Amino acid sequence: MKEFNFTRRNVLGGMAGLTAIGFSRGALAQAAANLTLPTSPVSLNIIDVAGNLALTQKAIENYRKAKPKLVSRITFTKAPAPELPGKLKAQQAANRVDIDLVLTGTDALSAGIDQQLWIKLLPDYASKLPNLQDVYLPAAWNMQSLAQNQGVVVTYYPSGPLLEYAPDRVKQVPTTADELLAWTKQNSGRFMYARPANSGPGRTFLMGIPYLLGDKDPKDPINGWDKTWTYLTELGKNIEYYPSGTTAVMKELAEGSRDMIASTTGWDINPRVLGVVPKDVKVASLKGFHWVSDAHYMCVPKGVSNEKLAVLIDLMAFLLTPEQQAYTYDEGYFYPGPAVKNVPISMAPQDSQDAIKEFGRPEYEQLIANNPIELPLTPDKMVQAFRRWDEQVGSKQAK
Numbered sequence: 008m009k010e011f012n013f014t015r016r017n018v019l020g021g022m023a024g025l026t027a028i029g030f031s032r033g034a035l036a037q038a039a040a041n042l043t044l045p046t047s048p049v050s051l052n053i054i055d056v057a058g059n060l061a062l063t064q065k066a067i068e069n070y071r072k073a074k075p076k077l078v079s080r081i082t083f084t085k086a087p088a089p090e091l092p093g094k095l096k097a098q099q100a101a102n103r104v105d106i107d108l109v110l111t112g113t114d115a116l117s118a119g120i121d122q123q124l125w126i127k128l129l130p131d132y133a134s135k136l137p138n139l140q141d142v143y144l145p146a147a148w149n150m151q152s153l154a155q156n157q158g159v160v161v162t163y164y165p166s167g168p169l170l171e172y173a174p175d176r177v178k179q180v181p182t183t184a185d186e187l188l189a190w191t192k193q194n195s196g197r198f199m200y201a202r203p204a205n206s207g208p209g210r211t212f213l214m215g216i217p218y219l220l221g222d223k224d225p226k227d228p229i230n231g232w233d234k235t236w237t238y239l240t241e242l243g244k245n246i247e248y249y250p251s252g253t254t255a256v257m258k259e260l261a262e263g264s265r266d267m268i269a270s271t272t273g274w275d276i277n278p279r280v281l282g283v284v285p286k287d288v289k290v291a292s293l294k295g296f297h298w299v300s301d302a303h304y305m306c307v308p309k310g311v312s313n314e315k316l317a318v319l320i321d322l323m324a325f326l327l328t329p330e331q332q333a334y335t336y337d338e339g340y341f342y343p344g345p346a347v348k349n350v351p352i353s354m355a356p357q358d359s360q361d362a363i364k365e366f367g368r369p370e371y372e373q374l375i376a377n378n379p380i381e382l383p384l385t386p387d388k389m390v391q392a393f394r395r396w397d398e399q400v401g402s403k404q405a406k
Contacts, residue, residue: 276339
């Protein structure tokens with residue numbers, strides 16, 4: 008696998024200022040010591056804005072079964088990522104926070120950091136978690152830097168961007184970004200991707216275009232994406248509309264309304280396992296593409312009680328054990344899925360092993376090994392990119 012285009016300094020940057028702001032080992036130890044587990048079980052409300060429960064719900068339920076003295080009941084809900092920040096902000100303003108844990112991608116993570124919605128978890132409670140740098144895969148450890156100490160990575164995958172297409176309807180597959188644009192002009196309305204602010208493949212496609220075009224600065228959507236915004240605007244002229252989520256895109260590909268879509272490894276495999284998309288659809292990558300990696304995070308909103316926070320930190324540590332990480336292979340939704348080392352697919356449930364064997368793609372191993380893997384945009388830049396896409400691109404056709 009090629010080296011990541013960042014340094015250890017980037018990852019540790021969020022912790023480097025501890026001395027400057029007056030923290031000491033003693034203060035951190037005191038913060039952890041003050042966080043004690045409750046004497047009677049608590050109920051937890053967990054909201055998923057990333058589809059993460061497909062990967063972790065079994066493991067979370069294992070925690071409840073293993074520790075009935077800590078957790079009496081767990082309620083799971085799901086919501087679109089763009090709706091979460093406003094909901095949390097309103098609850099926090101009313102001092103009535105009823106969401107205890109958020110499972111999120113980089114989208115709501117970034118929005119929450121931008122709006123100061125999350126409790127700072129690290130390094131304050133690091134002593135109650137495994138040594139993250141030691142246990143994480145290198146790529147997952149680098150994704151941890153994006154959380155700015157306000158979340159903990161629970162699942163990871165290299166993501167995309169990839170093109171997914173129906174081979175019976177696409178006879179000449181684009182091999183470059185220019186060829187993709189030309190193809191959409193010749194086949195107007197037949198290509199689609201979802202709104203990036205609420206779609207993993209959508210935001211991966213958005214963040215992958217600057218690398219394909221050799222733009223000035225792929226990490227700066229405001230000052231370094233001149234080619235990208237021009238390209239996406241031109242591409243948009245040939246896109247009928249932008250769905251609000253990825254599931255709708257997959258259904259349109261399956262129904263024949265679209266012939267080609269933006270995709271990722273997980274969104275390629277899992278819908279075929281589920282029968283949402285035909286098994287025989289194909290994937291392709293464009294020349295010069297870079298993987299833009301993705302992860303899911305566990306974040307705790309400000310306003311959650313200390314006794315619940317203590318249980319949530321304990322739950323996080325439980326979910327990062329290899330035995331529970333093995334469940335994250337799922338049916339390929341976030342392929343591979345595990346964020347920690349030493350979790351071969353042989354540890355996964357048999358149905359996960361069978362699904363990956365039948366629907367996985369052998370070529371992924373070489374694609375991952377032979378193409379650079381990039382971090383997504385930092386939270387502040389991601390918020391800027393989403394806002395500009397909504398205003399400049401999505402507003403033209405979004406439904």
